[in-house]
Amino acid sequence: MALLSLIYSMKKRFCPKCGATNKPFIQGFCKDCFLETHSLIELPQTVEIEQCKKCEKLLVNGKWFPFSVERIVDWVREKIKTKELENKRFEVNAQPNEEKVLITGKVLGELNDELLEFPIGIEVKIKQVLCHNCSILSANYYESRLQVRFESLSKPKWKHVLTIIRETMVELFHRDSLAQITNIEKLKNGFDVYIGSKRAGKMAAERIAHKFGGEITRSFSLAGIDKSGKTKKKFTFLVRI
Template sequence: MKNFCVKCFTQARQLLELPPVVELPHCPHCNKVRFREKWVGQSEADLQAILVSKARVRELASPRFSVELSPQENGTTQALVTVRGKMDGAEVAVQRLTLIKPLSGTCDSCMKLSSYYHESIVQLRFPKDLENDEVHGYRSLVKAELDRMREEDPLSGLIDSFVVPKGLDFFIGSKHAGKKLSLLLARKTHGKITRSFKLMGVNKSGKEKKRYTFCVRVK
């Protein structure tokens, strides 16, 4: 390999470049990080994709990456990035250490939810007032379902809930989540759904902004 052994050659050449520190804006509410103007999760696959995009490989054919992540007590994550490839027919492996450092920030969805933004209201109505254990049960069910939906729809957060005569009201960030939740509650209670909306204004592009109400009425 150009008159060098593999070890000496890889030490002499900069085959893998990686920033010593990778800073990523981090939302403490949903635990997502911002990369290339998008908020993404912090799964091992997500972080590996971010680190690979930061890496620069030279002279290696068909490079293959692997990443070992080691969370630190101070909130940072140490990453050992390994790239393997071929050079002059020989298998070569190069490693670099980098530190993933979170920066304080709030994603757009969590910022909206924290400001009481809600696109839908789900009303659950019964023939009589609910007992305390029933209220707790429905609130727990709604929260669990919305937490599950947030994996795909970041606005699927429960903004607030109220006990009202003969039922409950749930304020929800996303209209899509409100619709899905009303369908689920209707199935569980054998209730009937009625939908209405209120015009809340127009956005910058002139499109109407609506707040939807899904009423699940149980006989």
């Protein structure tokens, strides 16, 4: 009898913990008992991400990026640890609102050729801060002064020029957070526009000169020394049209 039951147990697997025989097996245990004692997935319940309240960019691994829910989801996925699972994939949904993004769904993966799935729910809190660039811009920082001088006093032309400057800022802003207007000073024959970034000021000047057939006069002044010992310059682009 004893021999018979030994042969029987060799032929048919049974779970040493719950006795189940008709379930998939992982490392000698039935799938359910194995998962009870092995945590194959580790994830935080809540995480916090910083967002600039002014430009709305997100701080991801030390760098600022334009806001996107996909970027938040990718960042959260990096925080889900699944060491032993193979052929991992994620099926997640993100529900954003003002202060947080709720990420729900599941992680699928294989262990010993057994397909396993784990439901997940992570709350991403959005902490509102001011990024470095926005904080210096709010203190009237600028690298370029764009001086536009008009030969005729036609107001529609003034408006058109300002629109070109604004559109240039919007276009460059994704890559360059300093591409923002910090101040506009109106004069009798034109205006001075102060712009955070040198490149953005230069590009706006070139577009205006090109559009209206004007000339650009460039100059710069020294504005101290930065932390790395490099001299900082402020650039002036004077466009007469």
